[in-house]
Amino acid sequence: MADSAVQTYSRADFSSDQSVRWCPGCGDYAILAQTQKVFPELGIKKENFVFISGIGCSSRFPYYMNTYGFHTIHGRATAIASGVKLANPNLSVWVVTGDGDGLSIGGNHTIHLMRRNLDINVMLFNNRIYGLTKGQYSPTSERGKITKSSPMGSLDCPFNPLTLVLGAGATFVARTIDRETKHMQEMITRSYGHKGTSFLETYQNCNIFNNGAYTSLTDKGTKADSVLWLEDGKPMVFGSEKNKGIRLDGNKPIIVEIGDKWGLDDVLVHDESDYVIASLLSNLTYQSDFPDPIGVLYAIESVTYEDLMMAQINEAIKKSDKKSVQDILNSGDTWIVE
């Protein structure tokens, strides 16, 4: 969708004049920085970007991007973004949402956006907590979480966001981590490049209300064993020595040591277009023995809602002889009074 004759932008072109109001140390800063870094390179005019958000710390995001932006109401960003995209399919539409915004109050709209496959990029900042309202458990909080609204531990079983959107028909499903700047840039670029709805979950640390939610994935000592970096066409290996792999035992994933018994050939190879692999991977999340898959889990091409809509409209225009409302008004059983 790159525009021709686009001027070259710098990161500053995408920074608005509003002062950023997240807590110092919040993971949201990193996501903002990487977005502002990547956007000048996407090759479309600045005025064609639109950010739509709901409510939450994460949803403040549009105020800081010097693009068109709309900070809307809790949970409804995906619905509002759908209207924007259908009104003007030429826009590059981005949704910023949180785990509460997009999965709790707005869960319904999220799944329906996935199945419709509008060309909208969803960035879900998952801090596994309600940040803005000061720390209640969210739909991604682990069961038993102690918060102000769950002093004896939360009772809910958490959503697995990627399993959820895969089940809802998402055509692009990816995950990154706030601390992994390079990887995040790549994921944002990939999201942009996907025609259809892209769903990018970012593990984001809320250092005030849920500090350390992802330390095992970010700490030097544990990271290598905890993260499964996904690359299309590459075997799924992890560990500091890259000596562990994911293998299918029947249809059950197991971890194997690469060495005498198992070679690289025995390890599952990632295929972004394979739904079975994607859902298998998404289900590794929350399984403590397994590393957490990070990267593009799933990416397939599929027709977008707006293209289908415009095709129907164009076909109807071509077929009908009624070009004006006046033609409809004058048609049917009319009579003349003299």
Next chain:
Amino acid sequence: MSKTTLQVDEVVIRFAGDSGDGMQLTGTRFTEATAIVGNDLSTLPDYPAEIRAPAGSVAGVSAFQIKFSSKDIHTPGDKPDVLVAMNPAALKVHQKELAPGGTIICNANAFSSKNLKLAGYDSNPLEDNSLEDYYTVYSVEMGKMVSLACKDMGLPAKTVDRSKNFFALGLLFWIYDRPMKPTKDWLGIKFGKRPELVESNIRALDAGYNYGETTEIFMTRYTIDKASLPAGTYRNVVGNYAISLGLAAAAEKSKLNLFYGGYPITPASDILHTLSAWKHLGIKTFQAEDEIAGMGSVIGAAFAGDLGITATSGPGIALKSEAMGLAVIAELPMVIVNVQRGGPSTGLPTKTEQSDLFQAMYGRNGEAPIPIIAPGTPGDCFFAAYEACRIAVKYMTPVIVLTDGYLANGSEPWQVPELDDLIPFDVKFADKSDLLDGQFMAYLRDKDTLARPWAIPGTEALEHRIGGLEKEDVTGNVSYDPENHHYMVETRAKKVESITQEFDPTEIYGDKSGDVLILSWGGIMGSCRAAAESLQKDRQKVSHVHLRWVNPLPKDLGEILMGFKHVLIPEINFGQLIQIIRAEYLVDAKGLNQVRGKPISSSDIEKTVKELIG
């Protein structure tokens, strides 16, 4: 004995039968034929909420009433002169509303002991003489005659029996001298792919007509002169269709793309259906996952420069309310249609009511005023929808159109408007020329309308952010400043108030002063006008004012109210406009409030006015 022809001014007919008997269709065909004859008319469909209530049961009765006249009329009539009852349940439900001395035409074949029992009759009212003293009863073996007419066609008996409504229609066409051709043509189109059904229905229709002509049972035909309507091209129109036309006309005149986002709900769904069928006009329809998403999509479309429309009924408005508040603070143009139905909750989905006025006025958190326009007749739905769109864009505000089930499904002859005659509707999106020292001011207002600029994504140099947090005046940046908030709340209210500058002086039907002013809003207009006409004929000092805009109220209303000893406000609710009027003007207005799922009759209004006069 030769048959006689009687000239009458007006007739009210009610077609009633089981949901499966095709009464809405029969009524609609009779209406079309009547429109073509040139009578003035008004219709009232009345159908059950259950799609499949048990056949023959009282709950499954569906009815359609039409009043037609050589005079200008305003209502579908209070009491029918003629009741066509296709089964015992239909007779049971509707007989009590028949005018004294009225006529009953029944399908005798449906009066089986099973159906009689289902309707709660101990004996057959067609045989026990219980009706003869009060009404003229015609017991016609419609089922049998239709099966005779189609005998040689080799169709299943069930299929043939389904044509009996066309027998009834044919009979009424004969009695009231209506043309058959439009219905025959229509059958040809409707069942084009199944010629045997075209044939059987036409045979039933002819059989009914001939039955009237040849038997000695019906000795009188009636003619009703053409109504003297202003010259022009006419069509019959129902409210929901008129709304759809008005919205589409607004899009065409403004050159905006129409985006409709919504979720199906009775009695508003027909607007979604109609607009969905008009893709050839470039109309985009989006059936969202719920009303919240429908409203959200409309807000997004409005932000991006489309003419955003949604339509729903009360429960849907409840879901949309939070988003409507966002539309208010974001000051984006869009139109929200509420086709009111009986409430609370799921209430009476297929019945009319006017009980969502408070919801429209106050049903949002914070100070969130939204202009409200309420059409008074099915045809006015067109103009109200157009006007709502025009005002929404001109003032950069959501606008609510409040109609109701009666207007939505009711119909009237309607002079076809010319788009060229509508008030111009020009739109200018903001562009670079709106920059102030290189900065775009998203909340810099027009001094006459207080509208902010409509700057749509994709426009160079106008990148800006809006949202639900309070805005700073002029810049539109987030502001928590108390003075600014007070100012912005006040300004949003003033903006809505300033729409009164669009209004013509309020029309008073009757004298400027007198004993009683009947004040109405919405679909009750016809009953109020009919009551006022009749009372004025009686030399009573009664006038009628109809409010088309309910918010803001016209500036001259206070003075008008002062001219009358009494103000009567009939409403199909428990008193909503009346509270607003009392609070606004400190007048001791009286209400006439009925919530029985149908319009308040003009005779009830007359009676109340007379009681007020004393």
